[in-house]
Amino acid sequence: MEIILKQDVKNLGEKDDIVNVKPGYGRNFLLPKGMAVLATESNKKVLAENIRQAQFKQDKVKKDAEKIAEGLKDVSLKVGAKAGENGKIFGAVNALQIAEAIKKLGYEVDRRKITFDSDVKFLGNYIANVNLHKDVKVQVPFEVAAE
Incomplete structure (x- = not known):
């Protein structure tokens, strides 16, 4: 079962990772607790857009940090x-x-x-x-x- 993690999960992965888990673990634990969503095509597209926007923000934060470090x-x-x-x-x-x-x-x-x-x-x-x-x-x- 392929899922997208919505938060860091110990021994599994970090937020926004796409991971394969056993169906019971995903269906009975990760999905009901809101820790993950199914990795459907539409969810993958949403994830890609969110990552692109987050990357833009991270680049700005990193540039500000480099300016302070200098x-x-x-x-x-x-x-x-x-x-x-x-x-x-x-x-x-x-x-x-x-x-x-x-x-x-x-x-x-x-x-x-x-x-x-x-x-x-x-x-x-x-x-x-x-x-x-x-x-x-x-x-x-x-x-x-x-x-």
Whole structure:
């Protein structure tokens, strides 16, 4: 039985994939739960049109992400934090602080897309990994300085 997935299904495929499944699995589980539709000719044409439109939107998002990445490539940020005598800061520098520092430069980046290789708990230089798109990633160096 050939079906089109409407959402990601573990161990089967991702959204908009056309997959072959056993008839009972498709008829009794996937179709009633709204996870898939039958892969008829008309549904395949609708899927192709939806994919074409989504691709156009994805290209625009990717171009915007590349533009931001180009602007962040040669930037070095400075983040202030209260620190003790031995250089250990109170708390930790988090993605929200990095996102705010990037926003001051004129770029809008979602804080959930910023990760660190290690915890930022001491004064010094670190690197923030900014995932702007699944194909566009940029590393932004930043310095944690005492306030």
